[in-house]
Amino acid sequence: xxxxxxxxxxxxxxxxxxxxxxxxxxxxxxxxxxxxxxxxxxxxxxxxxxxxxxxxxxxxxxxxxxxxxxxxxxxxxxxxxxxxxxxxxxxxxxxxxxxxxxxxxxxxxxx
Amino acid sequence: xxxxxxxxxxxxxxxxxxxxxxxxxxxxxxxxxxxxxxxxxxxxxxxxxxxxxxxxxxxxxxxxxxxxxxxxxxxxxxxxxxxxxxxxxxxxxxxxxxxxxxxxxxxxxxxxxx
Numbered sequence: 001x002x003x004x005x006x007x008x009x010x011x012x013x014x015x016x017x018x019x020x021x022x023x024x025x026x027x028x029x030x031x032x033x034x035x036x037x038x039x040x041x042x043x044x045x046x047x048x049x050x051x052x053x054x055x056x057x058x059x060x061x062x063x064x065x066x067x068x069x070x071x072x073x074x075x076x077x078x079x080x081x082x083x084x085x086x087x088x089x090x091x092x093x094x095x096x097x098x099x100x101x102x103x104x105x106x107x108x109x110x111x
Numbered sequence: 112x113x114x115x116x117x118x119x120x121x122x123x124x125x126x127x128x129x130x131x132x133x134x135x136x137x138x139x140x141x142x143x144x145x146x147x148x149x150x151x152x153x154x155x156x157x158x159x160x161x162x163x164x165x166x167x168x169x170x171x172x173x174x175x176x177x178x179x180x181x182x183x184x185x186x187x188x189x190x191x192x193x194x195x196x197x198x199x200x201x202x203x204x205x206x207x208x209x210x211x212x213x214x215x216x217x218x219x220x221x222x223x224x225x
Contacts, residue, residue: 034213043117043204043216044155087154098145099206099214101155 004088009106012082018075020105022088025069032093033064035073037084038104044087047073051093078109113139115207117217124195124224132190132220134205140185141207145214146178149202161188195224 005023012018024033034049048055048062050071055062061074075082087104091097114137124130134144143162147155159175161167161182169175177199179191188207192199205217 038155041202041219041221043115043206043219045216046213049213098157098160100157101147103154 004090004102006086006088006102006105008103009108011108011110012075012078014079014109014111015077018078018082018107018109020073020075020086020088020107021070022073023070024088024090027068027090028092030092031090033062033068033071034089034091034099035060035062036087036089036101037082038087039081039084044101047086078107080109080111083107083109113207113209113213113215115141115205115215115217117205117220119220120218121221122223124222126196126224127194129191129193130195130222132192132203132205132222134188134190134207134217136186136207136209136215139207139209139215141188142185142210143208144182144188145206146180146188146190147204147206149204149219155204158190192222195222197224200224 032049032051035047036044038044048060050062064071085104085106087101116135118133146158149155157170158173159167159169161180163182163185167180182188200223202219204219206214208214
């Protein structure tokens with residue numbers, strides 16, 4: 001699976017958009033970009049995933065650059081409960097393939 | 112949505128004893144389950160992958176005789192930490208997939224060996 005690079009930490013004011021970047025310059029054509037988050041002392045939670053088109057769901061939006069070498073996770077209106085470590089993972093779709101976590105970005109949402 | 116139940120949520124055991132952690136998929140059949148370990152302020156480290164009815168595949172450096180994994184049914188996988196020592200104290204997390212959709216994680220088990 002392709003390696004990803006994320007900033008170690010970011011701060012965001014409550015109510016503002018949180019934009020979390022991820023670089024994956026060695027991504028292959030059949031690899032998807034997945035985002036998970038882990039709130040302290042809990043298991044990771046799925047957020048969103050995409051291949052090349054931008055995606056949106058009730059939690060977030062995923063913007064993937066045209067060359068697919070980077071992406072941005074957008075939390076449109078961050079709340080204190082969004083404080084967590086966010087992981088960007090690149091892997092081939094399909095069940096059974098292991099999910100490898102990098103170091104992620106610690107997002108801190110403040111008042 | 113898919114739910115994975117992990118028990119216990121925390122356990123304290125004496126050094127030298129064994130501890131079993133259960134991971135159950137409640138509303139789907141988990142053809143593959145994964146076990147992770149997470150030390151404080153670190154990321155999740157994959158320990159092993161288990162497919163129902165097969166022996167688990169362990170990541171490099173993980174002792175298969177110490178961390179026994181059983182995946183006897185499509186809804187249950189267990190991780191047994193044998194002869195636990197203080198250095199085995201960690202946060203253990205399971206994940207399950209039915210092979211079609213994404214991965215659902217358990218809530219984790221905090222193991223403290225004293």
